[in-house]
Amino acid sequence: MSRHPIRMTVNGKPVELVAEPRTHLADLLRGELLLTGTHLGCEHGVCGACTVELDGAPARSCISHAGSCDGAAVRTIEGFDSDPVMAALREAFSAEHALQCGYCTPGMLITARDVVLRLPNADEGQVREELSGNLCRCTGYRGIVRAVLRVLEERRRHSKA
């Protein structure tokens, strides 16, 4: 099957590559652009490890294929180095022991950042529900939930002060 030019903005930079329409976004990012921070778990949209920001909102990169990503803006975990919310989440994940093997962490962080920004008043039940699309198979969710709650609470304190 023929390959076609695909243009995207990845982490703020324009990129152009050539791919088959069927190649999924995660393979493009990892294989073509060497952005290996995006992880692949189930490859059918269930585990959440491959979650990236696609056109400004979290999406599964394993079920978005190259053709439909032509013209899209993508932000991967590597694109959040200077993002203050992500910095706070990284700190909190470390403090709360929210990872062991780290395989789910890039997807967890992108989901967690969306939760913090979209649901500033979320409580524990809501955080757990929002994280339910990201599977962790080693640490368990306790530390991850605590880390997200820690950042939510910090930001609520900060906005009152």
Added chain:
Amino acid sequence: MKPAPFAYVRPQAWSEALSLLRDGARPLAGGQSLGPMLNLRLAQPGRLADLRHLPDFAGVVLADGICRIGAGTTHAAIEDGAVPGRLGAILAGVARRIAYRAVRNRGTIGGSLAHADPAADWVAVLPAFDGVAVALGPSGERRIPLAGFVCGVFETALRPDEVLRAIELPMLPPETGWGHWKFCRKPGEFSKATACLLARPGARSRAVLAALDGPPLVIADADALLAAPQAEAARVVAALDLPDPWRAALARTALHRAALAAKEGK
């Protein structure tokens, strides 16, 4: 976990989309159901026609008490209040429980309905409203009542040369009763049984039972269910003669709880 090869086309006009369909292309909306099926090679279309860039594919328009929801409107947009009023609140509550936010950001109401997975949320809920699916075909728009739109597993009333353009639902008075129950062992996973009941003031209540091994069961007159939820749910499900007792129990309980919730006006 890699799809079989397919060609990809992005029509810019609806007429172009229709001619692609005529030539056998498979329509693609948000791709949140089709994407996994492509990866698993359960679906192996030769060509995909990506509808997402067509004019007015997404968006909500209100006119004369009817809410027209573009087929490409995402679950997340509905969750975030794209539809106003009591109808919007009911739809937002359903949307919020579809899969996960990362899926809802891409997945669309029309894509999900046209895909017609028996366990899908909009398949289970939309027949409760007195609405229509707007199909666009070579001779223009055709309105299909939602109560009969999904007619089998992955089967709809759309003709091969038609595409789902929009969903039209009547706006609802604020005092409309609504009950919705969905059995999932984990939030966001495929439903094991879904039921809902819409109680409109001054009109017959309507209920739907879905996630069965066939099309949703539409109960066009659900007043008896509203009056005696437990007994009537048991009677309805017994008549289905479901082979597995545990599935019958889930279906019965979902219907019972949806009716109870509608009674409480939730």
